[in-house]
Amino acid sequence: MADGATAAAAALGSTPTGPLSGLLFLIVAFAAIALAAPRLARRPGGSALVYGASFIAATLGLLSALAGLVCAPETLVLPLGLPWIGAHFRLDALSALFALVVNLGGAAASLYAIGYGRHEHAPERVLPFFPAFLGAMNLVLVAADAYSFLFGWELMSLASWALVIAHDKSAENLKAGFVYIVMATFGTLMLMLAFALLAGPSGAYAFADMERAPHGALVTALVLGLALVGAGSKAGLVPLHVWLPLAHPAAPSHVSALMSGVMTKVAIYGFIRIVFELAGPPDWWWGIPVLAAGGITATLGVLQAMLQADMKRVLAFSTIENIGIIFVGLGLALAFKGNGLEAAGALALTAGLFHVLNHALFKNLLFFGAGAVLNATGERSLEQLGGLIHRMPTTAAVMLVGAAAISALPPLNGFASEWLTFQAILLSPELAPWGLKLLVPAVGALLALAAALAAACFVRLYGIAFLGRPRTGAAAEAREVDRWSRGTMIGLATLCVLAGILPGPVIDALQQVVSPLMGARMPVQGDVAWLSIIPVGESRSSYNGLLVFVFILISAGLAAVLIHRFASRALRRAPAWDCGFPLNDPRTQYSASSFAQPIRRVFASGLFRAREDVTMPPPGDLSPARIRLSGDDPAWRLIYAPLTTMVDALSARANVLPHLTIRQYLGIVFSALILLLLVLAIWP
Amino acid sequence: MPQPMSPHFVFDIAHLLAGAMVLISLMMLYQDRLPALIKVFALQAVALAASVAWQAYAHDAPHLYVTAGIAILFKGLVIPVALHRMVARLGIHRQVETALATGPTMLAGIGLVGLSLVVMLPVTATSDPLAREDLAFALSVVLLGFLMMVTRRNAVSQIIGFMSMENGLILAAAGAKGMPLVVEISVAFSVLIAFIILGVFLFRIRERFDTVDVDALDRFRGGRA
Numbered sequence: 053m054a055d056g057a058t059a060a061a062a063a064l065g066s067t068p069t070g071p072l073s074g075l076l077f078l079i080v081a082f083a084a085i086a087l088a089a090p091r092l093a094r095r096p097g098g099s100a101l102v103y104g105a106s107f108i109a110a111t112l113g114l115l116s117a118l119a120g121l122v123c124a125p126e127t128l129v130l131p132l133g134l135p136w137i138g139a140h141f142r143l144d145a146l147s148a149l150f151a152l153v154v155n156l157g158g159a160a161a162s163l164y165a166i167g168y169g170r171h172e173h174a175p176e177r178v179l180p181f182f183p184a185f186l187g188a189m190n191l192v193l194v195a196a197d198a199y200s201f202l203f204g205w206e207l208m209s210l211a212s213w214a215l216v217i218a219h220d221k222s223a224e225n226l227k228a229g230f231v232y233i234v235m236a237t238f239g240t241l242m243l244m245l246a247f248a249l250l251a252g253p254s255g256a257y258a259f260a261d262m263e264r265a266p267h268g269a270l271v272t273a274l275v276l277g278l279a280l281v282g283a284g285s286k287a288g289l290v291p292l293h294v295w296l297p298l299a300h301p302a303a304p305s306h307v308s309a310l311m312s313g314v315m316t317k318v319a320i321y322g323f324i325r326i327v328f329e330l331a332g333p334p335d336w337w338w339g340i341p342v343l344a345a346g347g348i349t350a351t352l353g354v355l356q357a358m359l360q361a362d363m364k365r366v367l368a369f370s371t372i373e374n375i376g377i378i379f380v381g382l383g384l385a386l387a388f389k390g391n392g393l394e395a396a397g398a399l400a401l402t403a404g405l406f407h408v409l410n411h412a413l414f415k416n417l418l419f420f421g422a423g424a425v426l427n428a429t430g431e432r433s434l435e436q437l438g439g440l441i442h443r444m445p446t447t448a449a450v451m452l453v454g455a456a457a458i459s460a461l462p463p464l465n466g467f468a469s470e471w472l473t474f475q476a477i478l479l480s481p482e483l484a485p486w487g488l489k490l491l492v493p494a495v496g497a498l499l500a501l502a503a504a505l506a507a508a509c510f511v512r513l514y515g516i517a518f519l520g521r522p523r524t525g526a527a528a529e530a531r532e533v534d535r536w537s538r539g540t541m542i543g544l545a546t547l548c549v550l551a552g553i554l555p556g557p558v559i560d561a562l563q564q565v566v567s568p569l570m571g572a573r574m575p576v577q578g579d580v581a582w583l584s585i586i587p588v589g590e591s592r593s594s595y596n597g598l599l600v601f602v603f604i605l606i607s608a609g610l611a612a613v614l615i616h617r618f619a620s621r622a623l624r625r626a627p628a629w630d631c632g633f634p635l636n637d638p639r640t641q642y643s644a645s646s647f648a649q650p651i652r653r654v655f656a657s658g659l660f661r662a663r664e665d666v667t668m669p670p671p672g673d674l675s676p677a678r679i680r681l682s683g684d685d686p687a688w689r690l691i692y693a694p695l696t697t698m699v700d701a702l703s704a705r706a707n708v709l710p711h712l713t714i715r716q717y718l719g720i721v722f723s724a725l726i727l728l729l730l731v732l733a734i735w736p
Numbered sequence: 737m738p739q740p741m742s743p744h745f746v747f748d749i750a751h752l753l754a755g756a757m758v759l760i761s762l763m764m765l766y767q768d769r770l771p772a773l774i775k776v777f778a779l780q781a782v783a784l785a786a787s788v789a790w791q792a793y794a795h796d797a798p799h800l801y802v803t804a805g806i807a808i809l810f811k812g813l814v815i816p817v818a819l820h821r822m823v824a825r826l827g828i829h830r831q832v833e834t835a836l837a838t839g840p841t842m843l844a845g846i847g848l849v850g851l852s853l854v855v856m857l858p859v860t861a862t863s864d865p866l867a868r869e870d871l872a873f874a875l876s877v878v879l880l881g882f883l884m885m886v887t888r889r890n891a892v893s894q895i896i897g898f899m900s901m902e903n904g905l906i907l908a909a910a911g912a913k914g915m916p917l918v919v920e921i922s923v924a925f926s927v928l929i930a931f932i933i934l935g936v937f938l939f940r941i942r943e944r945f946d947t948v949d950v951d952a953l954d955r956f957r958g959g960r961a
Contacts, residue, residue: 713951718886725882726851733854 072126072143074116075151075194081109082187086180093176099169102179107162110186113155120148121564127260133199140258142196145564146329149405150321151193153412157314158186160540164420165306167536171427177218178304185211185310189318198247198257202240205322209236209286212315215307216299228298235285235295242282243322246275250330262330272331276338279326280345286319288372289379290349291687296372297356301364301432305423308364312371313415317408320378327386328401328569336485339387346383347495350376350502355655358509358648359662359683362432363422366513367415370458373502374411377473378404380495384476385570387488394572396479399587401566402559402574403472409558410457410465410551417454417544421447424537425517428530434513434644439522443530446538448518453545455514457552459507463600465551468585470503471595472559475587505651512647521638553597556585645681652683659686746794747869753787754873757907761880761900762845766838770892771829774819777896781811784903788910791870800910807906811899815931822935823892826942833890841887848879870907877904889951891941895934902927 085105092098120126125144132139143151165182172178188211191204213236217229249271250262267275285292300308327338353372360366381404388397424447425440426432441448457464460471477499480492522528532538551558556577567573577585584596645652656662662683669675712720760780767773785808792800823829852875860868881901885894905923941947 715886715889715951718882722882722886725879726848729851729855732859733851 070126070143071116071119071123071148072128072141072194075113075120075143075190076128076141078109078113078116079187079190079194082106082183082190085109086182086184086187089180089183090176093179099172099175099179100166102183103162103165103169106183106186107159107166109183110155110158110162113190114152114159117148117151117155120151121145121561127196133197133203134257137197137199137257139200140196140260141194141200142259143194145568146321146324147193149562149565150317150408151190153317153409154186154189154193154314157310157412157416158189160416160420160544161306161310162186163543164309164423164537164540165304167534168304168306168420168423168427170534172304174218177220178215178307181211181214181218182307185215185307185315189315192318193321196259198244198251198259198262201259201322202244202247205243205318206240208315208318209233209240212299212303212307212311215303215311217302218304218307219302224298225302228295228302232295232299235292239282239285239292242278242285243326246278246282246326249275249278250326259325259330263332267332269335272335275331276327276341279323279331280341283319283323283326284345284379287316287323287375287379288349288353289345289375290352290372291691293349293353293372294685294687294692297360297365297368300368300371301362305364305419305426308368308423309416309419312368312419313412316371316375317412320375320382320408324382324569327382334386334390336387336390337487338390339383339385340487340491342379342383342386343491343495344383346376346379346381347498348376349373349379351498351505352659354502354505354509355651356660356685358505358512358651359656359660361434361644363425363434363437363513363517364419364432366434366509367418367422370418370506370509371411371415373506374407374415374458376502377470377499378407378411380499381405381407381473381476383495384473384480384492387483387492388476388479389570391483391485391488393479393482394570395574395588396476396482398563398566398570398572398574399472399479400476401570402562403469403476405562405565406472406555406558407466407469410469410548413544413548413551414454414457414464414466417450417541417548418458420537420541420544421451421454424533424541425530427533427537429524429526431524431526434516436524437517437522437527438520438524438638438641439518439527440530441518443522443528444518444532446532447541450538450541450545451514451518453548455510457548459510460503461507462595463549463552463597463604465548465555468552468555468595468597470499472585472587473499475593479588508651512644516642516644516647520641523638523641523643549601553601554583555595555597556580556583559585652681656683660684661686661689749790750787750794751869753783753790754870754907756783757787757903758849758873758876758880761877761904762842762849764896764900765841765845765880765884765887768833768838769829770823770831770833770890771820773893773896774816774823777819777900778812778816780900780903781807781816784907785812787907791910803906803910807903810928811903815899815928818931818935819892819896822938826892826938828890828892831890833888833893841883845880845883848883849876852876852879870910874904874908877901877907880904889949891934891938891949895931895938898934899927899931 085102089098089102092102095101120143125142128141130139130141162182169175169178185208188204188207192201192208195201195204213229213233216232217225219225220229247257247262250265250267251257252265252267256262256265280289281292288296296312300312303311327334350373353369353374353376357366357369357373360369381400384400385397385404388394388400422432424444425437428440428444428447429437431437453464457466460466462468474496477492477496480489480496483489483492522530559574559577563573563576575586575589580586580590580594582596583598584594586592586594652662660683662681665680665682667678667680669677757780760776760783764773764776764780767776785804788800788807789804792798792804853872856872856875857868860871878901881897881899881904884897884900888894888897902923909923
């Protein structure tokens with residue numbers, strides 16, 4: 053305690069105004085905004101005030117994080133939390149990178165919500181938790197002992213849970229909230245166990261102590277498993293993902309964006325912090341479970357995204373896919389490092405971290421777009437939309453950028469990071485163990501399948517919602533959203549393009565994070581001519597986003613010029629080809645489920661039990677023919693259904709407990725005490 | 737201190753007083769009439785006060801005298817007198833209470849004392865011998881109080897078992913010489929308040945069920961006695 057106090061005084065004395073203190077100050081500011089929010093919520097314009105203040109705080113946090121990325125690591129011990137431990141804080145490059153992601157997402161969501169939040173019908177249920185959620189995520193990132201970390205983690209879960217059930221009128225949202233809180237508690241429990249194992253019997257809960265202490269092989273193996281399950285359940289690894297497609301769409305759209313784009317990244321931060329740093333140098337096999345989980349997650353996530361009709365659920369499942377891609381990057385980094393190939397590991401980790409940043413950008417953008425569509429039409433189901441490109445041109449344009457980026461099309465940022473991941477996969481023949489030599493290409497094939505399916509999935513999302521003709525009156529009368537929302541989306545789309553055409557500076561900045569973790573770094577991209585990037589060596593492969601961009605610009609411009617110059621200018625109106633159907637009903641268009649049909653039949657009939665029930669009326673009957681689709685998530689069927697049955701059976705057994713007599717209760721307590729004392733007496 | 741005493745003497749007296757408390761706890765186990773039980777409880781409070789006062793004298797810790805004073809005032813005087821009057825008003829001072837036969841209870845009590853010695857002595861091997869023995873005795877007193885709560889079916893004797901457990905805690909705290917007076921006073925007061933609340937409850941229970949036998953409550957709840 054005395055040591056902690058002197059250390060705190062020393063730390064306070066030495067670094068009063070670093071980026072770490074800035075972030076801590078901002079966490080307090082977020083807490084203050086959260087406390088003031090219930091009062092402000094009742095006033096007109098209070099919502100804009102809360103979101104405006106959150107925007108300013110998050111922007112300052114963004115600047116602190118940028119400063120933290122270039123400065124040397126900073127530490128601070130404050131006499132908070134548990135009295136004999138104190139609260140340790142540290143801002144190193146890894147924390148700073150994720151703080152950058154969190155505050156970038158937070159600033160964007162706040163700015164977007166200044167406009168979007170006006171339509172909120174219960175602002176007092178959203179406003180207090182939004183800044184609390186942002187503050188809690190920042191707290192997780194700067195925490196440097198297990199207690200502060202878990203405190204922030206749990207605060208983050210609770211604040212987001214409150215946001216999920218903000219609209220508590222629908223039973224669906226309440227179910228989502230319940231599943232979410234159960235899974236979040238389970239994940240925290242796993243992390244708590246992991247930290248307890250790392251802290252060891254001496255109870256060294258500060259991260260610096262955990263990192264220094266030697267750990268046995270069994271302990272680190274257990275820690276790897278617990279971290280994968282604990283952080284993976286928050287990030288959405290299959291089969292722990294079941295809460296994610298329920299909870300993310302249930303929250304208001306700007307919160308969905310934060311949960312999908314940012315909170316899952318905090319989970320990845322937790323995984324990297326525990327496995328890459330605290331658990332010590334990896335064994336050769338550590339990459340195997342991570343790679344397998346990542347590959348399966350990516351494929352199953354995107355397959356399910358393909359089957360959904362609800363726009364926000366499509367995006368939530370696509371988050372699961374991207375988490376899988378990121379975990380493949382992390383698993384490769386572990387495999388390479390565990391087998392002594394640090395340089396290749398640096399490439400894989402860079403790819404994973406780059407994808408973290410990219411996914412935060414485009415997933416926020418896409419959720420904002422979905423929110424804009426929801427606001428304009430009141431509809432989330434793709435089957436009710438269509439033709440929005442005419443009514444909402446700005447939203448349509450930025451959504452196109454987001455969809456292209458998430459489908460990994462060059463020259464956008466999604467391509468850059470996925471390309472780096474594939475470059476790392478191509479290095480796998482250098483790995484010595486045969487298991488890895490065979491597994492990594494298999495995971496690469498899964499990833500390639502996932503990338504192709506993701507493209508199909510977003511062609512479907514964009515095509516059904518924005519192209520064609522409106523399927524309902526609501527879609528036909530949609531109006532473009534407010535300026536704040538549009539401005540935010542344009543900003544994010546610009547960042548997606550910038551990170552795509554200039555990946556070199558981003559990769560160089562990421563080396564600040566990668567080199568302390570891996571003990572190696574990628575080649576300096578700033579020295580490469582013409583802004584290309586080279587992952588390993590110039591002779592092997594290189595990519596130039598700017599070149600692709602310029603090529604696309606020139607060819608598209610040339611095509612436009614040619615068409616306008618040489619094609620006839622006369623306006624002609626003619627009947628469109630009607631596919632042989634004389635009906636002019638918008639319902640005759642391709643629907644979202646018909647678009648997905650081939651993929652559903654090929655991939656989903658087995659695993660997801662996707663079925664089509666066609667009711668065809670007999671000849672002479674004028675009632676419409678109906679097709680009903682059904683399908684389920686194998687994780688529910690194979691894991692969670694037996695689990696809930698078991699819990700039900702156990703709780704039925706335990707139901708005698710509330711009906712015992714007073715003396716029986718006392719007897720139970722007494723015998724438990726005696727039993728523990730006996731164990732203590734007999735134990736050597 | 738007027739003259740230096742041999743450490744053996746200090747140790748022996750402390751040992752004697754703490755041992756007396758364990759002995760009195762065992763005595764409580766076989767009292768089947770309530771007035772006798774209350775008297776034995778008062779005796780235990782006196783032994784506790786003496787033990788704490790001896791610790792105060794031996795360790796030269798004057799604040800422990802206050803603890804001893806509190807013990808003798810409340811547990812030796814106020815609570816026993818109040819309990820006597822309560823039992824008289826409830827009209828149960830002549831009742832004979834049989835929960836478990838005396839023989840097995842005493843055997844169980846002896847077993848508990850042995851268990852607490854076996855547990856405590858190796859755990860505290862490095863600390864001061866006086867504190868060690870005190871802790872072992874204190875744990876015995878706590879366990880015996882608990883045993884009484886489990887075996888008795890009359891609510892009054894359960895209250896006495898509860899307060900006897902608390903005596904054990906005070907003994908442990910006095911031996912550990914770390915517990916500040918504030919904590920001790922607050923513990924004493926919380927026990928007193930618990931006592932008052934339990935007293936109120938007793939009368940409420942009697943009003944409703946015409947008995948203070950806790951099995952009647954269980955029958956009313958539909959549980960198995």
